[in-house]
Amino acid sequence: MKNVLSVLGALCAALLVIFITEMVSHKLYPEPAGFDIKNKQMVSDYINNLPLGAFMMLILGWFLGAIAAGSTATYLDPENALRRCRVVGAILFAATVFNLIEFPHPIWVWILGLLSILFGVFVGYQWMSKFVAGKN
Numbered sequence: 001m002k003n004v005l006s007v008l009g010a011l012c013a014a015l016l017v018i019f020i021t022e023m024v025s026h027k028l029y030p031e032p033a034g035f036d037i038k039n040k041q042m043v044s045d046y047i048n049n050l051p052l053g054a055f056m057m058l059i060l061g062w063f064l065g066a067i068a069a070g071s072t073a074t075y076l077d078p079e080n081a082l083r084r085c086r087v088v089g090a091i092l093f094a095a096t097v098f099n100l101i102e103f104p105h106p107i108w109v110w111i112l113g114l115l116s117i118l119f120g121v122f123v124g125y126q127w128m129s130k131f132v133a134g135k136n
Contacts, residue, residue, distance in 0.1 A: 003084065006076035010088040014069035021061030029054040043103055055109050063116035066092055070124020078132040081125060089121035 029050060036042055069088045074081035096117055100110055 002077055003080065006073050006080075006084050007087050007091075009076050010069040010073035010084065011091060013072040014065035014088070014092055016065075017068045018061045018065035021057060021064060025054060025057035025061065028057065047103060047105060055105070059109065059112050059116050062092075062096060062113055063120040066117045066120025067124040067127070070121035070126075071128035072124070074125050074128035075132060078129070081129060081132075085121050085125045089118060092117050092121065 031046060035046065066089070069092060070085050073084035073088050077084050093114060096113055100113065105113070
């Protein structure tokens with residue numbers, strides 16, 4: 001049960017961080033009036049015209065969310081932290097791929113975004129491993 005709860009807790013932490021950064025990004029780079037998320041052409045045009053800062057905010061959100069996931073999984077189950085981080089990282093990676101397929105982005109966003117997930121989970125694991133080890 002602890003393994004499932006640590007993965008779910010880590011995913012919730014990641015989603016919360018990603019949600020917050022995306023809300024900030026949408027305030028900084030709002031959709032145009034009349035924007036319809038269901039209209040694929042409109043979404044494609046919107047993404048193709050986004051400034052660099054919007055993409056960097058997206059990647060930053062994924063990176064910070066992955067750090068939150070890795071550190072949360074490690075904190076909740078330190079004995080099996082690496083295994084939990086691998087599971088959480090794989091789920092976040094798959095969700096990011098799905099997002100990138102559903103809403104086409106430039107190739108450099110694919111590369112940096114997916115690397116940010118992998119690196120972020122590792123950073124969270126490393127950081128929290130030192131914290132948890134210091135408590136014992």
